[in-house]
Amino acid sequence: MTQALRTIPATRAKDTRPKLRIFEFKSEIPASWRLTLGVAVWVIFFAIWQLAAWSGVMPAILLPGPGKVLTALYTLFAESGFLGDVLVSVWRVMLSFVLACALAVPLGILMGAFKTVEAFFSPFVSAWRYLPAPSFIPLLLMWFGAGDAQKLALLFIGVIWFLITLIADHTKAVQKDLINTSVTLGGSRLQVLRTVVVPAALPNIVIAMRQMLAVSWTYLVIAEITAADAGIGAMMMRAKRFLHVDQIMAGILVIGLLGLICDYLLRALHAQAFQYLDEYS
Amino acid sequence: MQSSTILSVRNVCKTFPTRGGGVEALRDVSFSVARNELCVLLGPSGCGKSTLLNIVAGLHTPTSGSLSLEGRPIHGPARERGMVFQSYTSFPWLTVLENVEYGMKLNGIPKAERRERALHYIGLVHLTKFRDAYPKTLSGGMKQRVAIARTLANAPEILLMDEPYGALDAETRWHMQEMLLEILRTTQTTILLVTHDIQEAIFLADRIVFLSAHPGRLKTILELDFKKGKEIRSKEDLVELAGYPECEREIMQLMRGEAKLEEDA
Numbered sequence: 001m002t003q004a005l006r007t008i009p010a011t012r013a014k015d016t017r018p019k020l021r022i023f024e025f026k027s028e029i030p031a032s033w034r035l036t037l038g039v040a041v042w043v044i045f046f047a048i049w050q051l052a053a054w055s056g057v058m059p060a061i062l063l064p065g066p067g068k069v070l071t072a073l074y075t076l077f078a079e080s081g082f083l084g085d086v087l088v089s090v091w092r093v094m095l096s097f098v099l100a101c102a103l104a105v106p107l108g109i110l111m112g113a114f115k116t117v118e119a120f121f122s123p124f125v126s127a128w129r130y131l132p133a134p135s136f137i138p139l140l141l142m143w144f145g146a147g148d149a150q151k152l153a154l155l156f157i158g159v160i161w162f163l164i165t166l167i168a169d170h171t172k173a174v175q176k177d178l179i180n181t182s183v184t185l186g187g188s189r190l191q192v193l194r195t196v197v198v199p200a201a202l203p204n205i206v207i208a209m210r211q212m213l214a215v216s217w218t219y220l221v222i223a224e225i226t227a228a229d230a231g232i233g234a235m236m237m238r239a240k241r242f243l244h245v246d247q248i249m250a251g252i253l254v255i256g257l258l259g260l261i262c263d264y265l266l267r268a269l270h271a272q273a274f275q276y277l278d279e280y281s
Numbered sequence: 282m283q284s285s286t287i288l289s290v291r292n293v294c295k296t297f298p299t300r301g302g303g304v305e306a307l308r309d310v311s312f313s314v315a316r317n318e319l320c321v322l323l324g325p326s327g328c329g330k331s332t333l334l335n336i337v338a339g340l341h342t343p344t345s346g347s348l349s350l351e352g353r354p355i356h357g358p359a360r361e362r363g364m365v366f367q368s369y370t371s372f373p374w375l376t377v378l379e380n381v382e383y384g385m386k387l388n389g390i391p392k393a394e395r396r397e398r399a400l401h402y403i404g405l406v407h408l409t410k411f412r413d414a415y416p417k418t419l420s421g422g423m424k425q426r427v428a429i430a431r432t433l434a435n436a437p438e439i440l441l442m443d444e445p446y447g448a449l450d451a452e453t454r455w456h457m458q459e460m461l462l463e464i465l466r467t468t469q470t471t472i473l474l475v476t477h478d479i480q481e482a483i484f485l486a487d488r489i490v491f492l493s494a495h496p497g498r499l500k501t502i503l504e505l506d507f508k509k510g511k512e513i514r515s516k517e518d519l520v521e522l523a524g525y526p527e528c529e530r531e532i533m534q535l536m537r538g539e540a541k542l543e544e545d546a
């Protein structure tokens with residue numbers, strides 16, 4: 001050891017474990033806190049709801065308590081064949097969404113990959129994005145009647161333009177050096193598209209699908225309420241006619257649950273299919 | 282000497298079109314690279330080294346001038362000119378083995394041969410233990426080793442490297458540089474490597490092509506005679522070599538001269 005280097009003995013550290021504080025910027029909290037807080041917000045919500053129902057601020061028929069809503073939900077499934085309505089709604093969302101993806105995924109990828117394709121479609125797609133889908137309902141009713149076709153069409157035009165735009169943006173964001181790597185290894189344009197652009201953009205494309213599937217549920221309800229034939233929205237409009245507020249609320253509950261389940265399934269699919277990613281973003 | 286030329290760059294100019302009339306990145310650059318030599322393109326940041334390397338790779342086209350590899354003119358990117366980039370380019374959805382096989386798969390090499398060659402080059406960059414790992418579990422240095430193995434396995438006639446160790450920490454950079462020399466001792470490879478790191482240039486190069494700042498012009502070509510015939514395996518070997526300090530000083534002065542010209546301009 002040279003004279004120039006001198007070692008300094010380490011001093012014993014004081015106990016400096018940070019105290020857990022309730023409000024701390026951006027610091028992680030224990031899992032138990034997270035669970036407790038997450039449950040607490042629902043407990044408070046149901047308590048306020050129940051209290052409001054008991055207090056009589058609104059007639060009981062307009063504001064049933066949570067218990068009544070759950071009972072209504074049970075009766076709907078057990079006695080009124082509500083499952084059929086739910087399946088019709090789910091089927092409409094799924095079919096329209098598969099159709100929208102079948103068009104949006106290839107088109108979005110091509111727009112993101114090739115400037116010429118983008119220059120051709122982009123002005124068209126952007127314009128349609130600013131036309132609110134519900135404004136087409138009167139037209140769709142005249143063209144397709146009040147059946148499945150009208151619902152599917154509304155759901156389709158409700159998500160397709162945003163889906164294309166999001167997928168094109170995600171494709172555009174693929175790192176240029178990844179593409180150049182493949183090109184300098186001798187990759188043809190088709191090979192680069194198939195082996196680099198698509199797999200690189202895919203995780204974000206699935207995220208875009210997850211986001212737009214949630215939007216799809218929104219349009220489903222709009223479609224079913226405005227032209228009620230079958231489905232969850234139709235049940236709610238029937239319930240309105242007979243002042244069954246508990247059934248309407250049960251319908252809202254089911255829609256919320258279905259949305260959550262869809263979101264969860266796509267999230268799980270993402271985590272499963274893209275395990276090679278650093279972390280779920 | 283002339284017969285061993287593999288790459289030749291003649292009077293290359295490059296001006297990028299911009300709204301303000303264009304950025305002149307390269308002016309009349311000519312040099313050649315000999316077979317099995319490691320030629321370093323050195324120069325201050327922004328002098329056009331990457332632009333020049335991209336032109337050799339075929340990713341950019343020169344505004345004027347011509348390039349040829351083995352006498353064949355260069356038009357567009359091709360397998361014969363493999364490139365390692367500064368950013369990490371391992372495909373995250375492929376394992377190390379699949380990454381290294383990737384280029385050969387594009388070029389239709391049969392599966393058995395592909396596997397054998399991939400494993401050979403993975404061994405050469407000391408990643409055998411990680412052959413089935415995904416890039417997310419690898420450090421930056423390991424990712425660059427995957428990129429080097431992937432390019433070499435694809436059997437290019439020249440290996441182009443653009444600041445391949447620029448994003449690595451100093452210690453990892455040493456190891457990577459030493460490993461590159463080790464690879465060169467066992468495989469016949471021609472390399473054109475870009476860097477702005479003087480030590481890296483002296484350590485790796487047989488010859489240094491020095492570009493001046495903005496627009497990039499050929500300033501001088503340095504033959505590293507003090508290294509000829511010497512066995513250099515580590516940084517320590519280099520630092521102890523007679524002639525090293527003078528060489529480093531000379532290049533530092535070249536760099537400083539460029540910086541001063543920039544200020545005066």
Ligand SMILES: Nc1ncnc2c1ncn2[C@@H]1O[C@H](COP(=O)(O)OP(=O)(O)O)[C@@H](O)[C@H]1O
Pocket residue numbers: 297298299304305306324325326327328329330331332333
């Ligand atoms: N695509 C581009 N468009 C316009 N100017 C560019 C482009 N690429 C590089 N340049 C300019 O060319 C010059 C050289 O850049 P570059 O080759 O990246 O330098 P180096 O790799 O030596 O740091 C810089 O002034 C840079 O701004």
Ligand SMILES: [Mg+2]
Pocket residue numbers: 330331332444
């Ligand atoms: Mg550069």
